[in-house]
Each structure stands twice: as C-alpha cells, then as structure tokens.
Amino acid sequence: MRHIYDACERRATFGAFESPTGTGKTLSVLIAAMSWIDDRRRARLAGTKLDDEDDGRDGAGETTKSAEDDEPDWLREYDAKRRKTDADETRARLRRDAETRLREKIRGGDARDSAVKNDEIDKHTAEEREFLADEYDSGAENAKEDLRTLLRDGDDESDDDDAHAAKEEDDALRPAQQVILCSRTHSQLTQVIGELKRTVFGGSVANAEEQVAVAAVAGRAQLCVNPAVKSLGSAARINERCLDMSKGKAKPGEKTKIKACPYLSKRRKAMLELKEAALAKPMDIEDLAKLGESSRACPYYAARSALPEADLVLMPYASLLHADTREILGVKLENAVVVFDEAHNLVDAVHNSYGAAVTLNQLSDVNDMLTEYVERFKTRLSANNLRYLRTLTNITRAFVKVLAKETEDESKPQKRLTTLNDFLFECGQDTVNMFSLRRYLKESKVAHKIASYGERVRSGENMSVDGVKMETIGRTKVAVAPDPNAAPRVGAVHALTSLIDALASADSDGRMIYERATPEGDPATLRFVLLDAASRFKRVVEQARSVILVGGTLAPIPELVAQLFPDLQSQTAPAPGARQLKTFTCGHIIPRDNLLPIALSAGPTGVALDFTHGARADVSVIDELGRILLNACRVSPGGACVFFPSFKYADEVYARWESTGAMASIRGVKDVYREPRDASTLEQCLRDYAASVSRGASTRNGGAVLLCVVGGKLSEGINFKDELGRLVVMVGLPYANVADAELKARMDHLDTGPGNQGRGRAYYEALCMRGVNQSIGRAIRHVGDYACILLCDKRWGAFGSATNGSRTKAAKALPEWIEQRLVVPQRNYGEAHGRVAQFFRAREAKQGH
Template identity: 35%
Template sequence: MVGEILKSPFGVNTRAVSLSSRQNYCINPLVSKLKNIALINERCLDMQKKSKANKVDSDGKVLKRAKGMSSGQCPYNKQQNIDDLRDSALTSVCDVEDLVKIGKQLNACPYYASRKAAEDAHVVLVPYNTLLHKNTRESIGLKLKNNVVIVDEAHNLLDALAQMYSSEISLQQLQDARGRLRAYKQRYSKRFSAQNLLCINQILFVVSGIISLLDTKIENQSKSAVYTVEAFVLSAEIDNYNMFKLLKFCRTSKIAHKLQNYSSMYPIDSVAPPNKEQKNARAKMKDFLDSIENKTSGSNVVSTEEVTLTPAKSTVAVGNPFLAFLSFLEALTCTYEDGRIIVHKGDQCKVQFLLLNPAEQFKEIVRDARAVIVAGGTMKPISEFRNRLFVAAGATNDRIVEFSCDHIIPPENILPLVVTKGLQGERMLFNFENRFSMGNCIKQTLLEISSTVKGGIVVFFPSYKYEAWVYQQLQDVRFGKPVFREPQNTGSVDSVLNAYACAIRKPNSTGAILFSVVGGKLSEGLNFSDDLGRCVVVVGLPYANIYSPELKEKMVYLDKTEGAGSGQQFYEAICMKSVNQCIGRAVRHKDDYACVLLLDDRYDRLGTKNSLPNWIKRSLQTCVFADGVKSMKDFFSRMKQANK
C-alpha cells in the first residue's frame, strides 16, 4: 500500500504512517528476542517503569549487563529521539521496514514514534485486526470519529470479522491452563487478597466445568453438539459466575503473563486429573450453587449433528494455553443471539465459539466514521456487503453507494471458457461424488493445455487431497514443462514460486505448470502477470463441506434472520468468491493477456455465471474441450501478433 501511495500524484506530499505491533517494530534485542508478542508487550511495559536506562554503544546496540543485574529502562525510549523519528516519518512516506531502519539509526523506538506520528498523518495504515478488533483499536488509540475508513482487499471482510471474534480451545489446552493456575495458586496462595483468591477459584471452577462437559463419555465419540451461549454455560454448570468480572480480573492482574513466567520456571504436569479432595471441593461448591437455583440442562442443546471428523493426533498445547482460555472466556460474554458454541468430541476434542453476526462488531466503525469504503477486485456478490455488513451494522440505505469500474485490460486480451465436456465427450463434472473417477479426463485435458500454452499455467484444485490424487495420476505423463506444487508448509512458498518463475524465464523455456489449491496460499495476494500466468485453470467448484456443523449453523441462522434461501445463497457465495480470487491472479496490467478455463459444466448455470466478475462474464464462452483448444490456439496466435 505504501508503494501505491508513492505512485500516486499525491505521494510526495502525503503524510502516511504505518502502525504495527511491538513484535514488528521493537528494535531492543533484549525484548524482540522473546518472539511471543504477549511477552514482548509485557517486557516493554515493565521496562518503562524502570528508573535507569540500559546503556548502548555507538552503533545503538544494548551493552551486556553484568550477570544478575536487572534490566533497566529501554534505551530507545528517549523522548527527544522518538520525536526526531516521528518527524522523519511525517516528512517521507515510510513502511514498517523503513521506520525500523531509521529507528536503529536514531536510537529511537519505532513503535512509539509511529503512534505519535499517526496523530498528524493524512493516512494511517493498519492491519485488519488493529482496525476491526475493538480492544486492539482502543489500546493503540486509533480514532474513528470524523475520519474516513478504507478497507482494501475487502472481499473477505465478513469472514475476517467472524474469525477474529470466534475462538476455540482444545481439551488439552484447558487441562494445561487448569494445571498451571492450580500450581500458581498453591505456591502463592498466602500472597493473594481475599478478592483475588476468590476470582482465581472461580476461574478454576469455570475451566473445570468446561473440561467436565468435554470429557463426558458419550455413546458416539464423533458427535458434535451445537449450543447457544446460554445453553452452554448451563450445561457446563458455570452459569452462576460473572464472566465480565472474571475477564476484567484477568486483564487487570495480567495473570496470563504471570502464569507464562511461572510455568517457564516451574514445569507443570498439566493433564493430571484432580485428586479426591479437589473433586470433593468442587462437588461441595456445586451443591451450594445448586441450592440457590436448580437448573437442568436436558433441553439446552439446540441441535446435535453426527459428523465424521478426520482422525488426527491430539492437539499439542503450545504457547500460553491460558491466553486461549481468555479468548474463549471473552466469547462467553457475547450476545446470545449472535453466536453458537460447538463442542467437538472424538480425536479432536475441543470447544469452539462461532460468531454468526459479524456486523455486530462493525457497528461502532459505521457509526463513528465519516465514511467507510470497502474496496477490492472481486467484491461480488455486492448484496453481501450491503445487507449483511452495512445495513446489519445500522447504516441507512441513503448512506450506501455502490461503485464499480471495468477492468483495465481490453476485452480481447482475455479468453474465459466454460468447458462442459472432455476430449472423449465425457461430462466435465468434478463434484465430490464424481471427481475421483475423472482421472483420465483431467490427464488428457492438462496434457492438451500444456502443449497449447507457452508460458505459465496455474491450475487450481478444490482441495489438497484432490491435488495430491491428480498429481499421482500424472506420474506417467510427460508435459514438456516442469510441474511445481503448492507446499502445505508456508515457509516453502517463496522457494517454490522462485523456482516456478525461473523455469519460465530461462532461455528457450516452454513454460511451467503450478498446481495450487483454491483458498490456499497461492489463491490470494499473489500476482501471476505476463508469462507467469498465461493460463489459469480452475478444476471444479470448491464448495465447502455442507455437513460441517459450523456451516450448517451459519446457514440456519441466515435463513432465520434474512429469509428462506439466504443460507444457500451464502453457501454459493463462499464458493464463487474463492473462484473469483483464483481468476484474478492473472492479467495484472493493461497490456497483459491470459486464458481462463473453468472445468465443470456447472459453471454454465445462470446463477453461477452471474457470480463471476463482469470483465469475465462479458467475454465468457461455453464449449466442449476440443473447441476450446482451437479457441486457445487462435487467441494466443492473435496475441503473439499484437505484441510483436
């Protein structure tokens, strides 16, 4: 985004500042080495309370302290240096890396300098979570009143909101959190005030109640039960506790960080079951609470769906499990109508909070901002943003304006084809029931595409499992081009992309093929321009698992709140947004050109066509594959002549 500002006519005179976390901005090696963002935040705040600063050498490096010496003030937290860095940030457009580099030169903290610079900036650049998460927004001092909010790449805005305010925690993490808190309480019990000890005991009972619900033996261990928030707290027998009060205690006492520090010094056997005395204590507390008000949980379950879960190893509790518990505890304070809690049993035993109405978390932004602009290259269906975001967040219809513009490329530079039949006349249908019987068809199709297209061919499959299956089917095929595969490990993505690009750009290259997955690491945010993406192939329609309890509950909620059929529209929209993102990886500038092949006859349905971008829909042709090959040859021959 900083680069785009610099390209604009206003770039030189624009005061633009990037806000980011301490993890990205901290230049103090004693703090940044901690890696965990929660620990970095805590250490930074602790160092500000010190009276004596650490010394730095002429290069700005913190000098080593004598053994046993406690850390002092941060040497980069000097007001004059921070003011100098703030001024530097306002006189030139800087991204995060630029500000860190200048901060090291000035021995000034980029984190606090950027926050000071934001007060006088024309444009403040922030990550999604900084803008959308209320607590983060408030902690960083981001002001919305009378300002214009622009959300770029907003096609996933509703999903991002839902995921940001959703939460899950595994049984193992809960047991680990309980074990740590018990040990911490036992060691320091005499130091706690009566009020703090009461809060810690209540937290332990809440954690134990959730564990008991998860650990209950049921007839079918692969069932998932869906609860309202109210029904869940009743079933877990934790309805007598004030979650808001407990959450406030955890935040003000910073108990999560204290537990992390304590656990690093004293390893804890977290999964040990409670002893007899602990069980009796819990039973006595339960009896006392039940004597106040008896409640039954027999009818609390909204729905119970039998779902086959993929066998997996037990989740390993990494990091600080108490932070995961706090996130879930915060979810329990949600408005009951806006969320559901799903209890997954079996191999992946966990409890998950699902936010059904993300617009509720967008209300403050719509209310306070002068204007809110959501922008993106693939925003269809627009009705989703109008109805489920802005209207649901309280915006009146007269405030909502839609604007769309055509693609920068001319229509003749794109060849979009819906392919309904293969070379042998077989139906192109890559649905879940049929896709694994299409081995010969996909083999012939990809081989023909490879021989027709010179340059990069990016093939998107509906899942990693299907991509792996197709790759195995092609072991005896010689494409005349190297085949690269999207790695499931994020750390390997750059090396694969570099190898793919090198294979295409080397002298006398015939191109390369890249197997990718819809919704994977290569389907968004990457540009396959020019020879890197002369052909984009989408195999089938990537529909989500209709039997997923999360998806089913969301569809039921939409049918209930927006009318019958709304859930199905949502289901279709998820699929087509993913397809549109894949299509958008190619043709990235006005002189670019590419062919787009949609391999499935379901793309020929009117509703599916209408969900495609206008710049694709206006040139879309439906054909059998033999005719499609002829069209591709004519298209690339014409483009070759035009670009001589």
C-alpha cells in the first residue's frame, strides 16, 4: 500500500506493481489510493499548502508554511472550519442552481411540446428533419457532443444561455484529485465495488467523513433500462436508437411515435436524484440499472453526469484508452491518477482500441446506404456535405473493389500486409485528405444519420405482415424466416468510419491487412493493426498525474513497461518533471511448501521433452508426455489442468493418446474433459469438470483432467482454486508463429531506430511468457491453497543444471514467487515424480486426511 500511495503522491510517476492473486491486491490499491484522496482533501480544508498545487512555487510554499506555524491553534482551527463551510456552501449553491435551471427547462419543454402538438408535420418534412445532415463548415470549430445537448428537449437556445454557468458548475464540482481505476471487464469492476464497500471509504462505517464518491461508467448496452431499446439486441442498434430518442426524434411512418425516451425526457429531476444517489453510495452497474428502472430515470446519462464529481471513477479499458471516447464521456486525465488493474492485458487493449476492421459484406452495405442516402437528400444537402459524402462513396466502392479482387485471386496468401500509403495507392485513393474526411465524420456526425436512414430503408423494404418477416424478391413479397444472427447495418457504417480514422494515422504507426475469405466461413476483411502501443498510450501517460499498472502476473515487467512507455528505459537519472519508473513485486502469502513447481526436461523412459515447433510432432515425445500425465494423476488428488500451446497441437496429442490407449489409461484414474472451441459450450464443460472433481473428492486420487489451451478461454479469468487445480501441467512454451505477417511487422517496427535492436525479439518472448504465467496462475488462489506445477520442456532447465544456481531465460521470466520455489531435479525423472508424490502426501497429512 505504501508503494501505491507514494506513486499517487509523486507527480509524474509510472508505477508497475505485481501482487499474486489471493494477496489482497485490489483492497490494497483501494485503501492506498483512497487514503491519498482523503489526506489531500483534509490538507486543503486545513489550509495546508500542497506543493504541486502551488502556482507560485518559487519559495512561496515555504514562506506560507512558516507564517502559518506562528498562528495560534484556535485561529488555524477556525480557518479550517471556515474553509470547509465555504466549500460545502459552494457545492450546495451550485447544485441548487443546477436544479433550478433544470426545473426551468422542464417548464419550458412542456410549453414547447404543446405547441408542437398543434402543428402537424407531414411525413416528408419529418424525414428530412430526422435524417438530413446539418450544414457543415469545415473551417468552423464545431461543438463536440455534450451531455447537456443530449439531455435537452429541443431547446437550441437554452444551452447557449447557460453554457458558461454549466462549465463553471462542472469545474467547481470536479474534485481536486480523482482516481480512475480501469479493468478489462465490468464483472471485474463489480468486484472492486464489493471490496470498496468493506472499507471506511465505501460506507462500512455510517456517515464516515472518509467516504468517497464513486461513479461506475458503462455503455448503453449495459445500463439501458428502456425495454423498447434493450429489445433491439445489438449494442450498435441500442446506441443508435438511444441517440435518436435522447434528441427527442420521432420515427416517421411508425404507428406509435415515441418522441423521446420516457426515462430521459421530462425526467431531469429524477436524473439529478439518481446521480446524487450514485455518488452518495458506491454502486455497481447492476445496482445503478435497478435503481434507474425503479425511479424511471436513465442510468447511462446519470452515470455520465456523476463522473465529473466522483473521487473514484470505475471504467473499462476501452472507455479510457481511446481519446475520442474519453472526450465524449467527459473524462479529464489532468491531475488524475489512472490505475490499470489486470495490466498484463494492457498492450493488447491498446492495440484493440485503435485497431479497425471492416468486412466485404459491411462495405457493400455501406455502399448501398450511402447511395440511398445521397439519392434521397441530394437536393437538400449543402455543397460541403455532398462533396464529403461523394468522397466517402468513392472510397467505399474502391475498398469493395480491391477486397473482392483480393479474395477472388487464389494465388494470393490468406493474409497480405501492406503499408497505409501503399494500400491507399492500390485503392486509387492516395490523393484523398484522410485527415479532413476524419474530421468531417467526427464533427458532422453524419454516420449516425446514414446508419439510421439505412436501417429505416431496410425495415421498410422487409416489412412484417402479422409478425412474419417479408422480403421483396423481384416484384413479389415472400415470407422468410428471420435470421437471429443478422448483423445490424448500423455497425457497418461505424466499422468504416473507424477504418478511415485509422487511415489518418502516420504511415509508420500501423499496417493494413487483406484477409481473404476462408472455407470455414470467415469473411473477407480489411484490417488496420496498430504496430506500437506506446504511440497511443503516451497520450494517457503525459496527461495524467500518475499512471499505475497492477496485476497478479505482470512478469516480465521490464518488457511490459517498454511496450507502453519505452522512454522510461533510458532515464537512469530522470530530469525534473520527467516520468519516473517505480516497480514493486510482492511475494505470495502462502507457506513456501504449499507450491511445488518442477522443471521436467525428460520423462520416465528418458525421452527428452523437446516441444519446439519442429520437434513436438515426434510421437515419442507425445507418448512420453502421456506417461508423465498418467503418473502425476495417480498421485495427485482433485483436478489437473493441462495447458497446450495451441488447439491444433492439443488435437494432435489427443488423437495420438486415443490411438495408443494412453487416454484410456488416464481415464481409468480421472475423468477427462477438453476445452471447447465454441464459447457457448464452455460453461457446461466447466460444470461437468467441477462435478467430476467433486465426486472424486471421496477417493484418494479421483477427480478429473481438463485439457486447456494457452490463450484460450480457460487460461485467463477462470478460478481453479482448491481441488479444481491441484495439478497444473504446462506443455512446452507457447511461442506464436513468427512467420505471421502481423507479428512479424510488429517485431520489425519495434526493432527500428537506433538502440532498438532486440526489442522485437523481447516482445516475442514476453508474449510467450505472459501466456505461461497467466495459465499457471489459475491455481493457488488464496492463502490456504496448494498445488504442483509441472513445466514440461527441456528449455526450463536440464536435470542437474541448477547445481550452480543458474536459471534459464524462461525460468527467470516466471513470477518471482514461483521462480524462487522452482525445482530442477538433480538426476532424473524418478526424482521429480518422487517429489510430487511426497508433496501431496504431506499436504494430505497436514490437513488430517
């Protein structure tokens, strides 16, 4: 906790802290960060000058401090109370003013609605009002999407009148310091809320002064409580419909015209109360959604409006990493401490946030929608709008042409990589100003109008008759079965805009990949891949007060830091104001003898365990692995998780074991399950595995074996605690295919520039070891847990190689608490197997079995 607190306190810190699962990592981070928030809040109320908040630093802070020391205690106490009272009164006044303005808008909105009802608008005019793009001036500063704009009820003047007051309110209510905690999934953030509630900062003590305000940020798909919108299914359709309804737009031609969302329109007081409730007591997104549903107020916009006032903000990686999303949500990184939990995923998260992909079918859909849109509104669109839309149409058609040609050419590789400039040249679009087009799409928000109009045209063409979907074939309408997996057309438009946004990057930042259609049904795709995560993550580091990475298995930490902020590596004596690296690795709290990791370089018959790509198909190696697993299953209780480097190799090994009878022998000791490729059957597989382990608990060596894959669903985020993971077997080292075009391009990019030779190889090796560390980390989940880990590959260390204390490169990349316990047998496999049997006998004796 002290290290986390120091990283918060010292501005310009880049911290990386590793603490194994079960050691209280999340609770430690919360207590340290919230203590820092509370200490600084108390210091400001007491009138203490904080060094990094003093605008006139040149010795002024020291002078002020010495002057305050001369004041009597009663005067300092009075001044502290006065400051607290002034702060409370200011906050209350601003909230009263905000509520007053909202009430005035409600009254004004009622009068406007009654006037609109008396004014019948024909369908043609209503269609133009809904879908026609606004005038666009490329030389003007267009206003960005603002929360208050989305919350208004058609009053275009009201926002202008109180814009200054609104900005003053946001700035005044925003805490002086804010902690933004990000994780990969909403379920992980829900666990953070649970941990916070256990502390004084989360309300464990009623009316405690230390309690902090918390805001949990999520997307519309997670927080929408309007049944008519939620029923649309896809996130793309929910987003589009929400935007329509939040602006009070009716759908022309519908029998029931919904002018605005009933959870948003005329619900501003309820929205304000929901926001205050969210800030008063920590809530996860499920709690917030339930409260929003019962109070008939929108949880999504309530969460967004609560964000500026929160001391602690919880949000997924993607919401913070992408600059445009941060801007839309109103997230300000200045003076904020940003904490990334489960940070081993962070590099991939950055790549995914700035990657883009569009399929051939999506491009064809966009081409159709653009043609329909321009044809319908060409007489009403401004010259600027028409010019940009025709450019967009030409680009779309060019992409369709080159991708269709690529996928039809059987001589082309499955994946072909090219630079951004070469790709645009191949498409004949190298003269297009992508920066200008990107700005137009962002500021005009025309993509939303095109997508909405395209959906309306599709719904008009494929109308329903008595609940039966109809499609037009030739001149005849026929009934067809609805396709439950049909992708919404709105997603196609946004996929293209994301690709155009990516094409405005520097040529060295990324690569374009042509992916041909596959016999398995994968569609032809154009994909942009970001080569260097640091080029985008740098913006977060430079804007935030401090950035802290935490995780259970961050090793190898130096390579992770190099991927995200390589400038830190060369700062042996950082200049004033430069980012400073702070790292800390925490050992596990389990007793030392609760974990037995063993490196196996050979099996029972002496066959060397060589699982390199060229040698692992040798049947003698596969057979030896089968003997090792069978022997280990005979002496180990509960469940055994076996991790293979790929699904393909797992299939090869399984087929060999079936043909030789090795699998039948293993099944004679434990039930055997395999990780399914289809995610929909994964939960059932886990239930069956857990049931077999539970049944085997009554016998000494019963249980089950689960054959998993590194990088699969079971290698991360799954808790194999206690009997579910008494034995973990790592087969080989899961190095990626170095010939893969995307991986090779990323490695080559990292090697460019003076002093960077070897960065590509280091990245390649770190990918492998991060997969290993995540997989073996599925076991040992709490202080009383125990497990044995068998590392099957000669690259972990040959028998007898540990006599001089040396470790292989792979062994050194293990988490420190595992590497310290790693056993490399002196003589042979028999010694290793004896240790395994003795380990489990000792654990059983200790537990009184």
